[in-house]
Amino acid sequence: MELSIFLAKLLGLYLMIVCAAVFLNREELKVTLEEFQKSRLFVFFSGAMVLLLGLAIVISHTIWELNWRGLITLLGWLTVGKGIIRLYFFEWAKVTSKKVVQSGWYWFIIGLSFIVGLWLVYIGFTQ
Numbered sequence: 001m002e003l004s005i006f007l008a009k010l011l012g013l014y015l016m017i018v019c020a021a022v023f024l025n026r027e028e029l030k031v032t033l034e035e036f037q038k039s040r041l042f043v044f045f046s047g048a049m050v051l052l053l054g055l056a057i058v059i060s061h062t063i064w065e066l067n068w069r070g071l072i073t074l075l076g077w078l079t080v081g082k083g084i085i086r087l088y089f090f091e092w093a094k095v096t097s098k099k100v101v102q103s104g105w106y107w108f109i110i111g112l113s114f115i116v117g118l119w120l121v122y123i124g125f126t127q
Contacts (some may be wrong), residue, residue: 005059007072008124017115020111036115037094047086047093054079068123071116 022029036042057076063069087094102107 004069008120012117012120019114051083
């Protein structure tokens with residue numbers, strides 16, 4: 001299976017599943033976020049795992065095109081950035097995540113992420 005197709009399926013399903021879970025567990029997410037922010041170890045560990053995923057995508061998939069393949073590469077780089085922020089800028093990550101969840105943009109971001117996931121799943125399973 002071509003790597004781009006595999007990553008479209010993987011990232012698409014991941015985005016759809018996580019966004020649906022966030023939407024369906026809105027109230028519990030507030031408690032989860034508070035617990036997340038209390039634990040430096042969890043923020044650091046999750047940053048390391050996110051960085052690992054992002055690096056795997058960036059190292060294996062460097063296709064810069066204005067299409068879905070380029071989007072996969074962009075998502076990889078955004079994931080690397082997110083991992084680095086969690087590892088090196090713990091307090092900023094904490095404050096920013098809380099602001100985003102409390103803002104009106106949060107549900108827009110979740111909805112957009114779900115749509116991107118749906119598009120990647122469509123591409124991945126129909127190619």
